[in-house]
Amino acid sequence: MSNYxxxxxDTLSALAGRFNTSVSALAxxxxxxxxxxxxAGKNLRIPGRTDSFEPAKGGGTRGGGSTGGTKGGGKVEGGAGAGAPGGATPAMRKLANAGRAAAMGMGGYNSQGLCATGVSRAIQNAFGFKVWGNGNQIDNNLPRDKFxxxxxxxxxxxxIPGLVLTWEKTSSRLGSIYGHTAITTGDGRSSVSDFIERNTLGAGGRSGLKIFMPTM
Incomplete structure (x- = not known):
């Protein structure tokens, strides 16, 4: 068994195709x-292989590993959020991009008090269906076969880009009633809804956090 x-x-499905194994076997x-x-940065054990696949400094691999794309049709996704410590799926990246576009089309960097509208608009633009509810209701309305x-x-x-965040309550008057929801951008700081929140981690007074991932 070798290490990578x-x-x-990287995504587990892409690596499974690359090393001629399966996602379930890797997991x-x-x-x-x-x-x-x-x-990212963790060692992954590759069943059935005896060579080393640790990336070389030039971005390729050393030992018996391939240096370019993937085998079996797998693809390592790049683009937004490629620096995230996890292999974001294409659906997650699509939602993150749709979330940013929705935020820029609504409030930009200023909240309009319409967080659920922004998140719902992003989900509809990314996946073609609408999710109803305010900030603390939208988590119950996300279809469980898709999130x-x-x-x-x-x-x-x-x-990690493309995760849906929901809070039951925030410190504002409306937030204490309707909660808040947003989509992660993957930069480690910001999230998007009806506006771009530059420092979500520093936003105090929020409680009841839930996190949802698209599974499409």
């Missing part, structure tokens, strides 16, 4: 509970 050091932008060999989230709840600290979630 996970790089930013089983590495005790990965959520195959959609892997951590699943994940457990992680907010600091880690903000490093």
């Amino acid at each position: 050091r996970i790089r930013p932008g 089983r060999a590495n005790n990965i509970a959520n195959p959609n989230l892997i951590i 699943k709840q994940v457990n992680m600290p907010l600091s880690e979630a903000l490093k």
Whole structure:
């Protein structure tokens, strides 16, 4: 069994195709509970291989690994959020981009008090369906065949693009009634809804956080 050091932008499905194995085999060999989230910099054990696949400084691999694309049709996604400590899926990246576009089309960097509208608009533009409800209701209305709840600290979630955040309450008068919701951009700091919030981690007075990941 060989080791591969996970790089930013890698996905388990792409690596499975690259090393002629399966996602389930990789997940089983590495005790990965959520195959959609892997951590850059961690060593991944490759079952059935005896060579080394640690990335060289030039961006390729050394040992017996390939240096370009992937085998079996797999693809390592780049683009927005490629520096996140996990392999964001194309759907997650699509939602992050749609969220930023919705925010810029509504409030820019200034809140309009319409966070759920911004998130719903982003989901509709990314995936073609609408999710109703205010900030503390939208989590119950996300279709469970298209989103699943994940457990992680907010600091880690903000490093991954395309996650839906919901809070039951915030410190503002309206937020104490309607909560708040946003989509992560993957830069480790900001999130988007009806506006771009530059420092979501520093926003105090919020409680009841839930995090959801698209599974499409």
